[in-house]
Amino acid sequence: MKIRDIESERIKNLPIYMFQEINSRKLQLRREGKDIVDFGMGNPDKPPPTPVIEKLKEVLKDPKVHRYSVSKGIFNLRKEIVNWYIKRFGVKLDPEEEAIVCIGSKEGISHLALAIFDKGDVVLVPNPTYPSHLYSAIISGATIYDMPLTKENNFIPDLSQPIYDRFPKPKAMILSYPNNPTTQIVNLDFFKEVVRYAKKNDLIVIHDIAYSEIYFSDECKPHSFLEVDGAKSIGIEFYSLSKTYNMAGWRVGFAVGNKYIIRALAKLKSYYDYGIFTPIQVAAICALRIDEKYIEDVRETYKRRRDVLVEGLNKIGWNVEKPKATMYIWAEIPEKFKKLGSMKFSLYLLENANIAVSPGVGFGKYGEGYVRFALVENENRIKQAIRSLKKIFNS
Ligand SMILES: Cc1ncc(COP(=O)(O)O)c(C=O)c1O
Incomplete structure (x- = not known):
């Protein structure tokens, strides 16, 4: 037995974790002192009740x-x-x-x-x-x-x-x-x-x-x-x-x-x-058992963030629709960048706009051509991200 081949058949052939590349690059940039606006993971940022x-x-x-x-x-x-x-x-x-x-x-x-x-x-x-x-x-x-x-x-x-x-x-x-x-x-x-x-x-x-x-x-x-x-x-x-x-x-x-x-x-x-x-x-x-008011506030927070992000993206020429539910935006990659594919486009956003998103292909091959924004940054940070995106879109 070679210790380096220790993985079971069950896990040996698992496909590579598509978000890994983005995540490690994000950590590296953060360590270098970059302020990354992180729309990557659906990891809620507000406190529990x-x-x-x-x-x-x-x-x-x-x-x-x-x-x-x-x-x-x-x-x-x-x-x-x-x-x-x-x-x-x-x-x-x-x-x-x-x-x-x-x-x-x-x-x-x-x-x-x-x-x-x-x-x-x-x-x-x-x-x-x-x-x-x-x-x-x-x-x-x-x-x-x-x-x-x-x-x-x-x-x-x-x-x-x-x-x-x-x-x-x-x-x-x-x-x-x-x-x-x-x-x-x-x-x-x-x-x-x-x-x-x-x-x-x-x-x-x-x-x-x-x-x-x-x-x-x-x-x-x-x-x-x-x-x-x-x-x-x-x-x-x-x-x-x-x-x-x-x-x-x-x-x-x-x-x-x-x-x-x-x-x-x-x-x-x-x-x-x-x-x-x-x-x-x-x-x-x-x-x-929590009062419905708490959940209404959660919905309200995501709705406001959704509106700032979608309206901001549309203003700079990235046309996306407002989702009816969830804490995400599923955004088709603009024509100008489409040929990069979702992985390279996400890395490009990370390197050039200090924005982390999830590449669509990470969710399966039919997710190619899209990136996902998780609404886990506040409105000011979303506006900051839009300003950075605008620069890339205009360049
Ligand atoms: C569709 C879906 N199911 C389940 C989960 C994970 O939920 P939990 O934190 O309860 O494991 C997620 C997390 O992003 C999700 O998007």
């Missing part, structure tokens, strides 16, 4: 809460998750069998793939997509069929396309709306079609609603796919506290839906972890 922090502090003092927790989440948090689903979507769930707490939804999505996919299983994965949707399936040994999300299909997979009926038959389909990175939203009719399609083709559906609370008008208020009759018999949904409550570092997410899928995930997790630190789970209950 004050009562959530206070609750954490209070619970920490209890000597009983420092032991191992419960892998699938403490019952009271699962009960609160179920209450949240009723309140927000009118969907009824059983906290014992149909809800599980995850160490962030990324952990849940990744372990779910290991729990339900075998080598050779086929998974329909949107492209572009949040990278864990793809890599978790690849690590599990599954084969991927792309579901391209392009301008032509309005970033929504066309389920009537024959590609999805290929042999071998897919076992599962991953979806996520409001969508990262394309920002697209869908209505309930689309989810009805998804459930019909899944039943007809004997597929399970894994839906990720990390951005369900970040929308910019009431007409665009996102739905849960579980609102559709019968959805629970074919799928599950992941949610995250990272974005809505600015708690990305706390690592709290959950999955709800079909009890057999939840059971498989719980089984695998029981071998891997002892659950999130109990005080964090108790504070998460407090987050799910």
